[in-house]
Amino acid sequence: MLGENFNVKKFQIVNRRMFIVGIAKAVIFTGIIARLFSLQISESKKYKTLSDKNRLREWRLPPVRGQFLDYFGNIIAGNLKVYQLHVVPEQVENFKYLMLRLKEILSLNDQEFRKIISRKNKQKPWETLVVSENLSWEQFAKINYFLHDLTGAKPVLSISRNYPYNETFTHVLGYVSEASEKDILNNEIIKNNHVPGLKVGKIGLEKSFENKLLGTNGVQRYEVNAYGKRINQIDHEDGEPGEKIKLTIDTEVQKLSNKLLKDLAGSISVMDIYTGEIIAMHSSPSFNPNLFLFGISQDDWQLIKNNPLKPLVNKTLSGLYSPGSTIKPIVALSALENKIVNKNFKVNCTGKIEMYGQTYHCWKKKGHGVVDMRDAIKQSCDTYFYEIARKLGVDRLKKTALKFGLENKVLQDTYEIEKKGLVPDTLWKINNLGKGWVIGETLITGIGQGYMQTTPLQLCLMTAQLANGGHKIYPKIVINENDNTLEEIKNLMEENFKNQKENKNSLAEATEEIFSINKEKKYETLYENFENINIVKEAMFASANEVRGTSFSSRIKDPKYQFAGKTGTSQVKRITEEQRALELKTIEIPYNERDHALYIAFGPYKNPRYALSVVVEHGGSGSSMAAPIAKKLFKLIIDRHKLREKIRTKESLKA
Template sequence: MARKEKNSPSITRRGLVLMGAQLALVGTLGWRMRHLQVEEAERYRLLAEENRINIRLLPPARGLIYDRDGQPVAINQQNYRIVMVREGAGDPGEVLRRLSLLIEISPDRRERVLRDMYARPAFVPVTVAEHLDWHSFARVASNAPALPGVLTEVGLSRHYPADEVFAHIVGYVGPVSDYDLSQIENPDPLLQIPDFQIGKNGVEKRAEADLRGSAGNSRIEVNASGRVIRELDRVEGSSGQDLQLTIDSGLQDFTLRRMEGQSSATVVMDVQTGEIVTMASAPSFDPNSFVFGISTGEWNALNTDEYRPLYNKAVSGVYPPGSTFKMVVALAALEEGHINPSETVFCGGSIEVGNRRAHCWRRGGHGWMDLRDSLKNSCDVYYYDIAQRVGIDKISEMANRLGIGIRHDLPLPAVSAGNMPDRDWKLRVHGESWLIGDTVNSGIGQGFMLASPLELCVMAARIASGTSVTPKLIRSVDGVPADLSAGAPLGVQTASLDAVRAGMFAVSNDRRGTGYRARIADPQMAMAGKTGTSQVRRITEAERRTGVFRNEDLPWNRRDHALFVAFAPFDAPRYAIATIVEHGGGGSTAAAPIAQDVMIRALYGPEPPIEAWPSAMHQTIRERRRLGQDSASVQWSRA
């Protein structure tokens, strides 16, 4: 009996552990097999049938742009479009032919679509038509089974409801080009999406990173031919940030209409915060034409127009500032102690400089002039004299302090810095020494000097406020306010600023002032300004002897530029303005009246009282209002 027990099998503890491990392994494999064969059977069945999962980028909604009061000036609209995938089409040419029976597709367009399809991977969709009306879109959608590879999509496209009013500020968007991609070191994958649009000009271009947003993605199931079976998953992207501009739509619209028929620009800014409330360049253009694809005829017309509608004259145009620069020379002379406000200089009509004579605009001269009268009458000889005393280097320093010759940082492309020359500049650029004649020319804003309307507006704002106020175009980003604090002290003595301000007041309010006819009649809103006329041609001595040609007797492109700068109200400055009319002739006759109307509109709002204008203009204002030329309504804002 004992022997029998010795021979019977026994299970050790180690055997039990090994057996348990084997059972656990078998159980795990069994569970995994059941999971794959039952729970995920559908997924692997689809994969086994040569379906594949594609991940497509989803373009985000572009950020919107608003004016200072919340009026939209750049929005997104639904865009009904037709796209086509080559690998699902079989014969793309034949499918395009059939599609053209449903919607209009020109032969040239069909050729471009085919080129694009064969230039890209076979599964990448290519846009065939967009901006379709609903009926055309629905007609294609209902015939989709007979159009392999053709997909109907609803996307977003940019629209500018203000048309030309904000064209130079907001700019426009357009498709990404090969050149655009070549300028970017690590391009966003979004830019590879066919027909994806980016900012091409204006704020749209400079604020592209904020406005674009980030892509989402969609996981879609497609079969072997590339046809979409279903969407498996979707992750929406993040919309771009919304921007609010400092621009007042009503004033911007009024200013552009007030400059109609001219090649001109006007900038208005808040002298305390630097907010630009108007930046208009005339003539303008419709940015929507670029979004939808501008025609060759329209493009050629814009490019050949001598008034240059595509050019933002307000920030890119630079011109000799003419007599509007005389405040800079006066401040430099006052600060350096070369003159005092009551000191006089005799103007006999000209002054001898080296081996030539520098002439005043008034042939017979102005007689004895102090600072106030020199600005009021815009006496050239006075500034020839004091410019020589101060010297070009100190004049240049004061100009830079007042914002001239400085590139102001605005979210716009091609913002010019103008040119404020000095001795080193001429030696570096021209390889020549500075001459006394160069200083004399600079004393009246001619010669090598150039300034943009933006710079001149900044100059007027700094004189008015006594601070180094800087221009600003963005009021908030996604609701977060921008820094709109006042500028630091300018570092110019109050007495010097007061003397120059008094001269500007006389320009607009003294009966003999060059800008008197363009004054604001209400004493509480009185404007202080300065007219300017800058020559674009040299007047010879022979012409002076026989008689200088009048501007109206010259071809348009040889006439003088007309300028006017100002601030108002005089006792409590709120706005500064600069206006230029290219080849407009005299600043007092061409530029000052525009600035007068725009400043009155800025100070009083949409319906200024007629008493704001001089009584001699009341009938003219009534007639303009009768014809609707002074209407404050902004038609697009009510659409």
């Protein structure tokens, strides 16, 4: 009985305890269900994102850089397909072995090899390491042949910048090279589209128009497994290619400019005197921008850097030269405009002039005799200009010079390296040198020496604005659809010309407008009296086409090509009395002390359309060195004129 009683109790206990355990189970199961709810319903979104992040990987493709076209639509900076070798260090089991194999297969030298290794150490392990940016076909084939042994190496087809004309356009376009950390930090657009090995503009238009040229990344989206292996491509988005940029440059003229300045240091600028289109802009010597694409070799770099002719300096935009006698048309114009003298004012040149206890020499030792303004410009008589500069004063000269574009960036913000030069006046000297202006300085400023500094492009613009009859123009190197057409410009000029004639007092107003920030292009007249421009132009014609004119020997008789011009010789070093007595020939002077040769010109004379400036550093005299270059240029420029106009009418029809 006792046992049975116990037995009943035993059953009761086990049942009661099972009941307790059952309740505990229900509670715990509820907990599990709650957890399922929280993961799969409440936080589902978060985990879905994490799951996608797990399985989807994006590969960004380098953007396709916009092309540069010349005026005729030829590609002057394009893109080339290149074979590259990429490695993602994170995905390589034995990086050292792979690199040694690659070194062997690509026959890299130790220096190149070390460069790659140091680049690898700089970047994150999951970033693509570009082992070679430009494999030859042979190397590419070889890599593919050994690919089974090179786990982690990825031969890919990529695109790269290419400059088909090599050094011809370097100082116009600049060049691209691999983006540095600074490039990425300073430019949000580069940052957003950056992929390892991305090339960006380092200088020139390539840099100025970076944001337009760059384009956007293409994206390849892959599903990957836990080991990062691509399973399949989910989608592929093409990037937006960079914008095409069309320039005003004529490749043929540019090529000739290169040829004419071969082995010389100097600059050539050619400009349309109405539209302001820059037809050629060359700084010599140039260098091959293709060298910079895949990292320039140390040898090539040293060669460029140590060249005494300084290929890295853009002489057209940032080379500062005393204008020499090329400033004389402006000095004469200023004197006429300010009614200091009239065109019949005469000076007797004896070869030198004594003033305030100093002797000022004319370039012609024997003197020019009695010369009027036309003769003085034609023969470039220094004595005459000493005299009118003295009468004019430097402050009034500066006003005229500024109007014609000196001490002002010709292409504004297009090139960050462009310099604005200097046109001195009394105020400038007090403010900057702390000394009062000396009258002798006015005299040498009158022949373009002394403090005055101009860039070759400024001289070209100055000439163009004289040639078009004294109208302000707006130089450009990039074609903009919204710019005024040639007809519009000519009409505007015509209108301004008429207004000027009717109301001569409007000049003060006009002057103000020139310096105002008003963006609208008005093509204002830059003169007070139209005749004065003609006097100067006529004298420049004489200088180039009449006997005893300084560039008479470089004249072209055919009226189709006939041009007017002005020589200039800019002293690099002050000539001492002893040297003057020696009468050294150019060739006998050390290269660095020789004068710069300058020439400005416009043509055809009857109906001018183009202006140019030529500077040959240490070239001796303008008439012997620079003017013959201008002659050859004009032949080609005028010959190409019809073709150019054909394009222009086509373009305007399209618009």
